[in-house]
Amino acid sequence: MRTIVVAGxxxxxxxxxxxxxxxxxxxxxxxxxxxxxxxxxxxxLIVQDLVSNTQSVFHKETYHLSNAMSPHAASxxxxxxxxxxxxxxxxxxxxxxxxxxxGLMVPLxxxxxxxxxxxxxxxxxxLVSKNYLGxxxxxxxxxxxxxxxxxAVAGIIFNGEHNRETEELILNYTKVKFxxxxxxxxxxxxxxxxxxxxxxKVNFQDLHGLYENQSAR
Numbered sequence: 001m002r003t004i005v006v007a008g009x010x011x012x013x014x015x016x017x018x019x020x021x022x023x024x025x026x027x028x029x030x031x032x033x034x035x036x037x038x039x040x041x042x043x044x045l046i047v048q049d050l051v052s053n054t055q056s057v058f059h060k061e062t063y064h065l066s067n068a069m070s071p072h073a074a075s076x077x078x079x080x081x082x083x084x085x086x087x088x089x090x091x092x093x094x095x096x097x098x099x100x101x102x103g104l105m106v107p108l109x110x111x112x113x114x115x116x117x118x119x120x121x122x123x124x125x126x127l128v129s130k131n132y133l134g135x136x137x138x139x140x141x142x143x144x145x146x147x148x149x150x151x152a153v154a155g156i157i158f159n160g161e162h163n164r165e166t167e168e169l170i171l172n173y174t175k176v177k178f179x180x181x182x183x184x185x186x187x188x189x190x191x192x193x194x195x196x197x198x199x200x201k202v203n204f205q206d207l208h209g210l211y212e213n214q215s216a217r
Contacts (some may be wrong), residue, residue, distance in 0.1 A: 005100060009138040010130075017182060023097050025197035025200060030096075042064075063082055070107055071102070084116060126179060179204065
């Protein structure tokens with residue numbers, strides 16, 4: 001199975017939008033392991049509403065938490081213990097897009113972080129960055145954490161307002177592959193996602209080959 005994990009440099013940087021674009025561009029499946037808050041309008045439902053193709057399968061979340069908080073805190077309020085051994089990748093013959101809950105260092109419980117899931121899954125990551133004061137630092141730290149833990153970085157996608165100097169500095173310093181830029185979207189529609197997916201599809205073609213050698217799970 002070929003898996004692409006979508007991780008962000010923080011919360012609210014556009015992982016869900018980027019996940020929808022990847023799902024649409026690659027006709028891929030989607031899975032959000034942990035949904036914290038917004039259960040009536042979950043990220044899975046949002047992506048499903050934004051995707052036009054009929055091939056994608058949207059796999060059920062493992063944990064549904066009532067409050068929009070870090071998984072370790074939200075699960076405690078709900079009286080649930082998140083166990084990483086229960087967070088196993090869904091089986092599919094298709095490409096699978098996995099959207100993490102929050103950034104790389106977000107805690108799942110008192111002992112494990114999102115980063116630990118990535119080390120267990122051994123899946124490459126697409127990192128989503130967004131321009132704001134401090135985003136360079138957060139982006140470089142995220143990439144450093146991935147590389148220090150021998151987690152393959154498939155590339156980076158910049159979401160939102162374009163900042164040429166910031167993006168060029170990040171790309172030049174890290175040498176990470178540039179997968180594309182998603183413009184600021186004030187209203188999300190299927191047509192917008194489909195158009196962006198079509199524009200960026202050529203940038204994603206290398207992702208097919210990148211995962212050909214992944215072991216079946």
